[in-house]
Amino acid sequence: MTQKTPNYITKLRNSNLRPTKQRIKICEVLFNRPKTFHFTINNLYKLLSDNSEKKISLATVYNTIHAFKKSGYLKQVNIDSSNNYFDTNTSHHHHFFDETNNELIDLNNEDIKKIELKKNIPGKKIKSVEVLVKIVSK
Amino acid sequence: MTQKTPNYITKLRNSNLRPTKQRIKICEVLFNRPKTFHFTINNLYKLLSDNSEKKISLATVYNTIHAFKKSGYLKQVNIDSSNNYFDTNTSHHHHFFDETNNELIDLNNEDIKKIELKKNIPGKKIKSVEVLVKIVSK
DNA sequence: TTTCTAGTTTATAATCATTCTAAATTAGAA
DNA sequence: TTCTAATTTAGAATGATTATAAACTAGAAA
Ligand SMILES: [Mn+2]
Ligand SMILES: [Mn+2]
Ligand SMILES: [Zn+2]
Ligand SMILES: [Zn+2]
Numbered sequence A, B: 001m002t003q004k005t006p007n008y009i010t011k012l013r014n015s016n017l018r019p020t021k022q023r024i025k026i027c028e029v030l031f032n033r034p035k036t037f038h039f040t041i042n043n044l045y046k047l048l049s050d051n052s053e054k055k056i057s058l059a060t061v062y063n064t065i066h067a068f069k070k071s072g073y074l075k076q077v078n079i080d081s082s083n084n085y086f087d088t089n090t091s092h093h094h095h096f097f098d099e100t101n102n103e104l105i106d107l108n109n110e111d112i113k114k115i116e117l118k119k120n121i122p123g124k125k126i127k128s129v130e131v132l133v134k135i136v137s138k
Numbered sequence C: 001t002t003t004c005t006a007g008t009t010t011a012t013a014a015t016c017a018t019t020c021t022a023a024a025t026t027a028g029a030a
Numbered sequence D: 001t002t003c004t005a006a007t008t009t010a011g012a013a014t015g016a017t018t019a020t021a022a023a024c025t026a027g028a029a030a
Helices: A005-014 A020-033 A041-051 A058-069 B007-014 B021-031 B041-051 B056-072
Strands: A075-080 A083-085 A094-098 A103-107 A124-137 B075-080 B081-087 B095-100 B103-107 B124-137
Touching: A005 B124, A020 A041, A020 A058, A041 A058, A041 A094, B007 B021, B021 B041, B021 B056, B041 B056, B041 B081
Parallel strands: A094 A124, B095 B124
Antiparallel strands: A075 A083, A075 B075, A094 A103, A124 B124, B075 B081, B095 B103
16 A cells, blocks of 8 residues: 555556546555455445545446456456456456355366367357356355 | 147146236247247347237236246346346256357257366355357357 | 646436336136 | 136336536646
8 A cells, every 4th residue: 555556557547547536546446455356336336435535426436447347457247137246357267156145256267177168159259268156155 | 839838838837827828928939949049038028029919018028037937947047237138948058149149059068078176165065057158250 | 837628527317127016907716 | 607816017116337418637738
């Protein structure tokens, strides 16, 4: 939290995003962490409310998250119609989704044997392969 | 289309669902097919409108599809926030999603090597493992 | 430093899929 | 045929997301 802010300013500038107070605050909340962060817009909005005296509007949270996704700082992970997550881990990886507490857990490439498809669709190319493992408490 | 309807009546009765005109018509549209059918509520609603003189209300389509899912006649397949599908293939299988025409294609168990996880989460048990392969036209 | 403008934020409205509500209809047991 | 619970239905409500358009601001240029 000491000399992190300048990095975010550079990072934002590099993506043609003006380093506004709001975007820097959101960067701090999202990226100033030891590990991957999985969140919903609502999660983040509440976190920001707690974390700041001046509130950031919900519209700005949506705008910023979409801008960050577009710039490649976030991935989107759709679990089902009522659970839309974002992920600070932008490398190729898969997920556990714990239905007991609605928590996403990374399943990195080394945690899963390579997916091998024996079927291919003529005229089509593969854009992505994602595995979602749903879990619950025993 | 000749002596199919009685089967649906029995099928519905077996699940404690009264065989109403609407449910039978929906069964015919969904299950009277040579192969798996993937559809959205909207797809189905339009299909039913074309297929019948008397219209079935959207509320009934939702009610019926959820009842059929609950009874195990349908599976739900969530692609992303704007694409919610249902599937008449209720066996365990995976999917291609063709982003070019928003079409789901089955990827049966024999079309993919078994998914082997090297990571497990203590205290949790696996509910499901699903693979989604997104494709586009070359 | 001041001016200027495009980019950004914001409150609020609009959208859209889905669910809810409650009144009318219907299946089917009695 | 009667009766009741199940079902259907139109329309309202909800909730997440996106759009709108006015106010604000970053930062380039003067
Ligand atoms: Mn969300
Ligand atoms: Mn749908
Ligand atoms: Zn992740
Ligand atoms: Zn399928």
